[in-house]
Amino acid sequence: MNPSEWKIKLWEEVQQIPDAKLAQLYDLIHKFWLSAEPSSSDTTNIMQFAGCWSDMSDEAYSEFVDEIGIRRQQAFYEAYKINYSQL
Known part of the structure; x- marks a missing residue:
């Protein structure tokens, strides 16, 4: 289906939605677009964090690195004890 056909199909579906539900549909579409657009501030923040140990x-x-390894071993060991003690 090409974009024009999709738009027609969507428009036909929107026409069927009760007026009381239009605000919910608008919110859904708006949230969809917000989540679909990459945020430049997110990228900037991530890149600043990426170099924090330089x-x-x-x-x-x-x-x-050694401390992280020890903490992971302890965390997984505790999780292992909790999960297998319930068997």
Whole structure:
């Protein structure tokens, strides 16, 4: 189906919607468009965060990675104990 056919089909469907539901339909369409558009501020924030460790020394980075590994092991071990103790 080409875009013109889709628009006609959508218009026919919209014509069938009761007036009391039009506001809900508008909100749905509006939210759809908001979620479909990439936000430039999101990209900017992500890229700023991505470089936040660029000035970290090798020693500090190594300690950080080791600490993350330990915390993950502890978290997964606790989750494992909780899940399997209920069996």
